Amino acid sequence: MISVEDALTTIVSQIRILGTERVSLNDALGRVLAEDVYAPYNIPPLDNSAMDGYAVKYADIAGATPDAPASLEVTGDLPAGYTADHPVFPGKALRIMTGAPVPEGADTVIRQEDTRVEGSTVHILVEVPQGTNIRKAGEDVRQGSLLFETGTRLRPAHMGILASIQRAVLSVYQRPRVAILSTGDELVDIDQELSPGKIVNSNTYSLAALVRDSGGTPITLGVARDTKEALKERLLEGLHTDIILSSGGVSVGDYDFVKDVLQDLGLEMKFWKVSMRPGQPLAFGIIGGKPTFGLPGNPVSVMVSFEQFVRPAMRKMAGHRDLYRATITAQAEDAVNGGIGKKYFIRCKVTNRGGSYFVTTTGAQGSGILMSMAEANGLMIIPDDQEAVQSGDMVQVQMLDPEFGFTDKASY
Numbered sequence: 001m002i003s004v005e006d007a008l009t010t011i012v013s014q015i016r017i018l019g020t021e022r023v024s025l026n027d028a029l030g031r032v033l034a035e036d037v038y039a040p041y042n043i044p045p046l047d048n049s050a051m052d053g054y055a056v057k058y059a060d061i062a063g064a065t066p067d068a069p070a071s072l073e074v075t076g077d078l079p080a081g082y083t084a085d086h087p088v089f090p091g092k093a094l095r096i097m098t099g100a101p102v103p104e105g106a107d108t109v110i111r112q113e114d115t116r117v118e119g120s121t122v123h124i125l126v127e128v129p130q131g132t133n134i135r136k137a138g139e140d141v142r143q144g145s146l147l148f149e150t151g152t153r154l155r156p157a158h159m160g161i162l163a164s165i166q167r168a169v170l171s172v173y174q175r176p177r178v179a180i181l182s183t184g185d186e187l188v189d190i191d192q193e194l195s196p197g198k199i200v201n202s203n204t205y206s207l208a209a210l211v212r213d214s215g216g217t218p219i220t221l222g223v224a225r226d227t228k229e230a231l232k233e234r235l236l237e238g239l240h241t242d243i244i245l246s247s248g249g250v251s252v253g254d255y256d257f258v259k260d261v262l263q264d265l266g267l268e269m270k271f272w273k274v275s276m277r278p279g280q281p282l283a284f285g286i287i288g289g290k291p292t293f294g295l296p297g298n299p300v301s302v303m304v305s306f307e308q309f310v311r312p313a314m315r316k317m318a319g320h321r322d323l324y325r326a327t328i329t330a331q332a333e334d335a336v337n338g339g340i341g342k343k344y345f346i347r348c349k350v351t352n353r354g355g356s357y358f359v360t361t362t363g364a365q366g367s368g369i370l371m372s373m374a375e376a377n378g379l380m381i382i383p384d385d386q387e388a389v390q391s392g393d394m395v396q397v398q399m400l401d402p403e404f405g406f407t408d409k410a411s412y
């Protein structure tokens with residue numbers, strides 16, 4: 001049996017980054033950049049006003065107070081979108097709107113609230129430091145600078161910057177296409193009638209959601225009966241994708257044919273069985289260059305295995321640099337049993353109280369109890385060499401909550 005760490009290293013080393021494609025800016029949200037993006041020009045392009053007010057020379061307003069204002073003649077009006085047709089002369093001012101380029105001769109903008117107007121004269125009521133209320137050319141984006149590196153996942157703010165440098169089309173990595181096959185004579189689908197002995201195929205739905213959540217495109221192959229012929233037929237349909245996932249039939253039962261069938265299809269098996277719980281029965285190998293995962297059948301095991309192994313593989317394929325869920329340190333509020341020689345992943349709920357993390361389990365940890373996964377925001381890790389966690393112990397928790405993000409190193 002292989003350790004979680006070795007299994008992960010083996011998988012990640014087998015994954016190649018997918019090709020690139022060009023998408024329009026509107027379709028780029030959530031995609032991963034496959035190019036370094038440089039700034040073709042300064043943003044803002046010119047020094048401009050941060051306020052509605054008056055463009056002046058600092059020397060003309062130095063010492064101004066409400067009782068002794070600096071009184072300047074207003075020689076023109078400068079809305080946003082236009083440049084001045086004359087400079088600010090000594091003793092004069094130009095009316096200026098937010099975003100309008102600062103005219104030659106001016107070095108300071110006085111906001112309207114600090115002035116009083118009388119005919120064509122503006123009385124400046126305060127002194128402000130030289131340069132106040134001027135946004136400098138290039139203060140947001142400097143011409144020629146590297147803005148976003150290959151591997152950046154595009155978020156809404158990136159969209160704004162890319163628009164402002166007129167990048168209508170971008171090169172991004174392709175999304176992994178992931179085949180999903182469920183196996184088992186006991187399974188009926190969500191629109192089929194249940195009869196005694198049957199259960200609903202839920203794994204296809206949780207896996208398809210995990211694939212989407214990881215930035216991929218699920219290609220569902222339905223349910224294969226527990227015969228070699230049925231499995232082979234369905235798996236063949238998945239071979240044109242980037243990753244193949246099956247669930248169930250990979251353990252040591254009499255009808256667990258997935259491994260055999262994958263090998264018949266040419267699987268180069270890298271390992272079978274990982275020393276972890278849940279999720280021990282897991283086969284990984286390569287068929288015709290395609291990473292192939294025989295995931296366990298239990299509804300919790302399949303999700304935990306996906307999180308440990310499939311998500312990092314998909315992230316690598318899709319060009320991400322940070323492949324692994326982040327972990328935090330939290331104080332356990334329950335005693336939890338693990339076991340020597342296996343890594344335990346305990347469904348748990350982390351709360352932040354007064355700046356510290358506390359963690360409780362979300363209930364019974366049987367690998368068929370999916371409700372405790374639905375209520376969890378993390379997986380508490382009990383290391384291979386630790387028997388149990390006592391209430392009050394500090395533990396590592398792998399956070400499933402997206403706001404905790406990803407890192408470049410798996411830590412357990």
Ligand code: AMP
Nearest residue numbers: 182201202203204248249250251297298
């Ligand atoms: P197996 O490894 O095929 O023996 O499956 C282990 C357990 O997971 C059994 O109780 C199966 O009924 C259950 N199981 C397998 N596949 C699915 C599925 N697609 N949806 C829900 N439960 C499943």
Ligand code: MG
Nearest residue numbers: 183184248249
């Ligand atoms: Mg089965």
